Amino acid sequence: MDRLRAAAARREEAGLRRDLRPRTPDHDGLLDLASNDYLGLSRDERIVEAAVRATREWGAGSTGSRLVTGSTRLHAELEDRLAAFAGASGALVFSSGYLANLAAVAALGRDGLIVSDAGNHASIVDACRLSRSRVVVTPHGDTEAVAKVLAERHEEHALVVTDAVFSVDGDVAPLRALHEAAVRHGALLVVDEAHALGVVGDHGRGAAHAAGLAGRPDVVRTVTLSKSLGSQGGAVLGAPEVIGTLVDTGRSFIFDTGLAPGCAGAALAALDLLEASPGLPARARERARELAALARGLGLETADPAAAVVPVVLGPPRLALAAAALCADHGVRVGCFRPPSVPQGRACLRLTARADLRSDDLVVVRGALTAVAELTKGPSRGWDR
Structure with missing residues (x-):
């Protein structure tokens, strides 16, 4: 048990601890950009x-x-x-x-x-x-x-x-x-x-x-x-x-x-x-491109999505954790990927598009990503610790 506690403490210091956070049926009232429900069919x-x-x-x-x-x-x-x-x-x-x-x-x-x-x-x-x-x-x-x-x-x-x-x-x-x-x-x-x-x-x-x-x-x-x-x-x-x-x-x-x-x-x-409904896949891809354009327009590092996955690369794990929490504060649930899921120095937010995202949903996303962009330009607060 001492060995396990010591290993957990090291992961905590590196920003690599993980927690189970049971959600409500409506994602705690947050806009879901974290799940893999790309076509919005899980609740259809x-x-x-x-x-x-x-x-x-x-x-x-x-x-x-x-x-x-x-x-x-x-x-x-x-x-x-x-x-x-x-x-x-x-x-x-x-x-x-x-x-x-x-x-x-x-x-x-x-x-x-x-x-x-x-x-x-x-x-x-x-x-x-x-x-x-x-x-x-x-x-x-x-x-x-x-x-x-x-x-x-x-x-x-x-x-x-x-x-x-x-x-x-x-x-x-x-x-x-x-x-x-x-x-x-x-x-x-x-x-x-x-x-x-x-x-x-x-x-x-x-x-x-x-x-x-x-x-x-x-x-x-x-x-x-x-x-x-x-x-x-x-x-x-x-x-x-x-x-x-x-x-x-x-x-x-x-x-x-x-x-x-x-x-x-x-x-x-x-x-x-x-x-x-042959148009569903194309709608998911179009929404992904819109999410990527939002991030890129705010100066955040992302890539041109080929499917529904849109990464926003931030670097240090602690910064990614803080950015994910900030997105939740602004009404959006996003994925937060840290080593070993990604290479060292490439911790990121992972946004997943859905075919059923609406234009007003993108307005909410813009607000969340704007806050993330401001966070990345502020003091480091020991992100690399």
Whole structure:
């Protein structure tokens, strides 16, 4: 306990302590720019009602692992619909996107070489560690570095893994170039579409689909149901051989309780709505560009968003914490990302756009970001301590 208390004290001094802050249903009256509800579907009555119907029909839980009693006809329907929507040969549903990444990377990359982008999500990092493979982390977005590692490998098989849209920076991976490198050197490409599905491409079918890679047998995609689709869960999209391998060997599939039926029902309804409302993804992207323009106009460091994620880079963790609290004081809830979620010196606010943001919401955001800009120009108050 002394060791744990000492470590907690060091994190406190560095501005890296984290707290659970249970919210109310209305986000404590704050404008939500922190969640991943990119299309605003998590509270949509049609999605909620679909979850209720599925729960009443199938029960509150799936009752077991997918290989025992946890696979219902609802799960099979969701897998068929996800594959059809994204242009994949097949799909396998998991109880979270994190577990989908663990299975896809660890099982498909086992005992080989895995080339992973430096900006990849923690679930990919953990999957690499579980794979028993040699792992090489390449600089963010550097396709030449990826090709060089593949060309010099001694392993029989290799896997290249990348986020499609990176969860903090919000940029899109160079998927075509990565695929060309993978093909040239006989590697499999795994793309995490968590922040792309529902936002990027035609009807929000994802970055790989937009890059013309949908349905390629050497491209595997992972998705989450908990962001644009407003539900919970995840899936792997891929060729029949990929799906079969994960059913047989994917530990986070075999040993985990299946996705709750209510979540499957909600995700199915969200896919219906997305197909019927093709303008939703474009609206989310437009709102993201407006948020970035607001920040940039106030002298804050941000980037041109390719999807719905808008980072505002501030630097020291303590400054980011103070800025997030200031945003809340001005009526806006934002994400606050500090090491190890981001590199040292790159602590930031993470604003997430939603398709249902209104013009008057942007007025509130402007007030909050104006206060943040003023904070960054004032005395440091020991931000770097």
